[in-house]
Amino acid sequence: DIQMTQSPSTLSASLGDRVAITCRASQSIGKKLAWYQQKPGKAPNLLIYKASSLESGVPSRFSGSGSETEFTLTISSLQPEDFATYYCQQYTSGWTFGQGTKVEIK
Amino acid sequence: EVQLSESGGGLVQPGGSLRLSCAASGFTFSTYPMNWVRQAPGKGLEWVSAISDSGGSTYYTDSVKGRFTISRDNSKNTLYLQMNSLRAEDTAVYYCAKHWSNSNPSFDHWGQGTLVTVSS
Numbered sequence: 045d046i047q048m049t050q051s052p053s054t055l056s057a058s059l060g061d062r063v064a065i066t067c068r069a070s071q072s073i074g075k076k077l078a079w080y081q082q083k084p085g086k087a088p089n090l091l092i093y094k095a096s097s098l099e100s101g102v103p104s105r106f107s108g109s110g111s112e113t114e115f116t117l118t119i120s121s122l123q124p125e126d127f128a129t130y131y132c133q134q135y136t137s138g139w140t141f142g143q144g145t146k147v148e149i150k
Numbered sequence: 151e152v153q154l155s156e157s158g159g160g161l162v163q164p165g166g167s168l169r170l171s172c173a174a175s176g177f178t179f180s181t182y183p184m185n186w187v188r189q190a191p192g193k194g195l196e197w198v199s200a201i202s203d204s205g206g207s208t209y210y211t212d213s214v215k216g217r218f219t220i221s222r223d224n225s226k227n228t229l230y231l232q233m234n235s236l237r238a239e240d241t242a243v244y245y246c247a248k249h250w251s252n253s254n255p256s257f258d259h260w261g262q263g264t265l266v267t268v269s270s
Binding site: 078080082086087088089090093094099131133135138139140141142143144 | 185187194195196197200209211245250254255256257258260261262263
């Protein structure tokens with residue numbers, strides 16, 4: 045089974061900060077990676093698919109990069125509505141989520 | 151507008167059974183693979199099961215194999231999850247989720263979730 049490891053688990057940041065979340069796969073997954081945002085009590089929301097493709101309606105301050113085993117989600121300028129938990133997901137062999145990264149206010 | 155609405159959750163004793171439903175609208179249900187994803191209280195997301203657009207292929211995470219059965223009725227635009235031999239560790243919010251497409255199996259739409267609590 046493919047394991048997904050996110051870092052950090054918690055990230056404290058201020059409004060306007062540029063933040064980056066890393067996701068590592070236990071084996072190569074090409075670019076078959078998605079990123080989701082989840083707010084408390086709500087369903088997850090797709091942000092990025094195929095490692096770097098921005099889902100329709102998602103603000104352009106979100107971007108994804110990487111391939112094979114290392115991936116990054118970057119938020120260029122943190123907005124109030126971005127404080128949430130973020131998950132990566134591989135879909136090359138079944139589906140596996142990372143453990144999540146909580147972005148909180150510094 | 152794509153809408154997914156889960157129902158059927160509730161409190162069940164260990165060893166009991168429950169059937170979840172997910173009613174879909176706003177898209178051609180019969181042409182999209184579908185999934186169940188769960189989230190235990192305070193924990194992360196865990197993929198549970200997937201089914202192809204026709205229903206002919208099904209997939210499960212190891213911890214539910216032999217206990218859970220995913221199915222769909224394309225005439226009713228509804229996805230199901232039959233859960234048997236439930237355990238305390240199955241307690242979670244269960245979400246149904248739609249594939250972006252057959253060639254892009256990320257999950258572009260999710261329901262609001264239904265809570266399953268396994269406890270005596």
